[in-house]
Amino acid sequence: MPLTLLQLPDYWRDHFLKFTTNPLENPYGYPSLRSVLLSLRDMPYARPSRGNTVRDCITEWTGTCSAKHMAAHEWLTLMGHAPQFWMACYIMDFKRPYYSDQLRTAASAYRVYDVHNFVTCDLGHGEITIDITFPAPLGRHGFPITQDWEGNNNFTLCCDPLERIALHDLNSADQHKRSWLQSLNTSKALRLREAAILEMAGYVGTD
Template structure:
C-alpha cells in the first residue's frame, strides 16, 4: 500500500495498489480536484457506473477496480474496501430472491425452460452508518440503465438509502470477506436444484449480453472515466 504522491498523502491513508493506480491518471501529477475525485459520494457513484460485467480475474475488490467492471458481488466488495479505508464500518449482506423471467432481457426459450421451476439468485449489497444511522448502499447497476427499467439510484445525497435491487425473501450478514464468494455459491446451491442453477447461469449470461447490446457496449469492460458523475444539487 502506497500513497498516491507526497502531496496527496495527507488526504487519506496509504492506498492498496489497485486504488492508487485507479486514481493516478485522474490527478495527473497535481491535486486539482482530488478532494472531489476521492470523496465518498464520487467513488460510490463511480463504482455504480462502471460496466456491469464479471471481472475476468474473479469476484474481488482488486479485480473489480483494476479491470473497472463488476456485478453485485465484486462492486460491493470494492465499495466495502473503500468505506473501510475511509474510516467507516460497512456491513456486507447477501439476500435471496426469486428471478423474474418476465424481464425483457430474457429470451422466450429461457422463459420456457424456467416454467414450473423456482430459480433463486443471491444479491449482495451493503449497509453502513455514515453518521446518521445505517443506510442501504446498492451500486449494482449503472444509472444509465434506469432507462431500460433496471432498479437504479439515479443520484445520491450522501445520507439516504440507495434503491435495493431485489425484493429479498431472506438475508444474511457476511462478516468474513475472504469467504463471502464461497458462502454465496454455497447458499445458491442450497436454494436451487441442479437444473435451476443451470437456468440461473443462463439467465445471467443473457442479461449480460442484452446489456452489452442495449447499452452501446458499456457492459463489455471498456475504459472508464470518473469525470462524468453529476454533482448533487439539494432541492
C-alpha cells in the same frame, strides 16, 4: 486522518492517479464518496475475468453485485466508515423486461433462487442501504437502479429478500454464496440462473 492517494492499496491508487496530475501537491486527490459509489455503480455489469476480487474489479473496471459491493465495502472501510456486507436470497422474476422470451419460457416451470449482495452503512444520518449493482443507463431497459444519491438516502435495493445474512469475512464471500445457491436450487435452476446472469451482462455496451 484520511489516507493519502499514495497510502491507498495499489489498485485504488493507480485508478485514481489516472485523474490526478500531481499526487504530492494534491495528496487527497480522490473524488467524494458520492462520486466513488456512483462510479462503481456505473462500471460495466460483468464478472472480472481474473477473479471475483476487489483488486480485479477495480483493475478491470467491471463487476457484478458481489465484486462491486466488496469494492464499496473496502472503500467505505478505507474512508473510516464501518459498513456491513450482506447476502440476500430471493426468487428471480423472469417477467422482468431484460430477460429474453426464450429464457422466460425455459424458466416457467422452475423456481430459481439467486443470492444478491449489497452493503449497509451509517454515514452519520443513520444506517442506509447501498446497492450499486446496475449502471444507471440500464434503467431504460427496466433494470432496478438508483439514478442519483444525495449522501443520506437509501439506494434502490435490486431484489425483494426472503432472507439476508451478514458476512464479516469477505474472503469467504464467494464460497458462502455458492454454498447457499446450491442449497436453494436444483441443478437445472442453477443453469437457468447462470443463463440469466449472462443475459444481463449482455447489456454491457448497449447504453
